Structures are given as structure tokens and as C-alpha cells.
Amino acid sequence: MLEYNDTLTIGDVIRYIASDHERTCILTTSGKKLYGVISQGDLIKAFWNGAELISPISNFINPNPISINSDTTNKVNDAINLFCEFGTLLIPVIDKDRIIKEVLSVRKILSDNHGK
DSSP states (O other): EEOOOOOBBHHHHHHHHHHHTSEEEEHHHHHSSSEEEEEHHHHHHHHTTOOOTTTTTTOBBSSSOEEEEETTSHHHHHHHHHHHHHHHHHEEEETTTTTTEEEEHHHHHHHHHHTT
């Protein structure tokens, strides 16, 4: 997760995604509140539309990403269904105030379920 601020650029997000080895950057406020998500696909679209490494990310953020409510009883099954339906790789689990309680990763779920 990366804390959002107005100075974040596409280059900052690319560095984060490259170092985190995930294809999605979950953006938060200072209190771990979900701010939005920007994916590798969003970055490709941004470049396709003329963005540069120094372009601010504010125009490319998905402010209402796929998420799971923290009260859900079977988060892993719900996450697997969402991974399959939407092709997302990370899903934040949030409470009613959008505070991120955990992040479910397709990579982690598969490795946990298959012993790798």
C-alpha cells in the first residue's frame, strides 16, 4: 500500500509496483483508509493517452475499486470469485469506514492452498 498525496506521479507508482512485485497499487490516506487503486493496466492506458512519468496519478486512480467487507464470513472464497470475475490480483478488505483491515492477494491465496 502507498499513502496517497497530490505529488505522486506515474513514475512513483511504477517504482512502487516494480518493487512490490504486484501489478496493483492500493492507495490509502494517512489512517489506512482506502483512497483508491491504480493498476498496471491503468498505467498502460495512461501512457497510451499521452501521460508521462512525471504526470500526477490523480486522473488515473480508480476511487471505487473492488473490495470485500471485513464482516464477510468467507473472504477467501469471495476473493477467489472476484479474482476470476474481474481479473484483479489484489483485493482490499475494508470496514464500514473504508479502513483497510487486510489485503487479499491471488498469489498468496494460491500458495497457501497449494503448499508453495
